[in-house]
Amino acid sequence: MRCLLTTSLVAILGLGWTGLALPPQDEKLPPPAPEETEPYKPPPAGKSVEIGNFYLKKKDYPGALSRYQEAVKTDPYYLGGYLGLGKVYEKLAFKGKALKAYRKYLDLLPSAKDALEAKDVQKAVARLEKGIASKGKSSPNAATHR
Secondary structure (H helix, E strand, O other), X not given: OHHHHHHHHHHHHHHOOOOOOOOOOXXXXXXXXXXXXXXXXXXXXXXXXXXXXXXXXXXOHHXXXXXXXXXXXXXXXXXXXXXXXXXXXXXXXXXXXXXXXHHHHHHHOOOHHXXXXXXXXXXXXXXXXXXXXXXXXOOOOOOOOO
């Protein structure tokens, strides 16, 4: 038995392991996958607003704010971004920024009729203007609220 093992071992070593499926040395391996170097491409403004609305409902105001800001950066004429910004800034007590966002929303509406129909925004603008005017008497930076 010992003789059989020794003979088998010598035979395997003598063959130099040629029976194993090892790649030849001159065969090239595929190049490693390139690292992702493409810059971040934001989603369309509508998708950002949709995600912002989700965060707003969950009361995640910083998350909603970043999505609405992304929306207006992606498309500065997308109404939903400014409406969302107004709502979030108002929730965060940035009255001056909320007022500015609501006004931008109203300015971008396609017609005066649409602006008149945006009653909730008109009410918010009036409420914010009133709040800023009353605070403006006591604080010089109330309109900008930084």
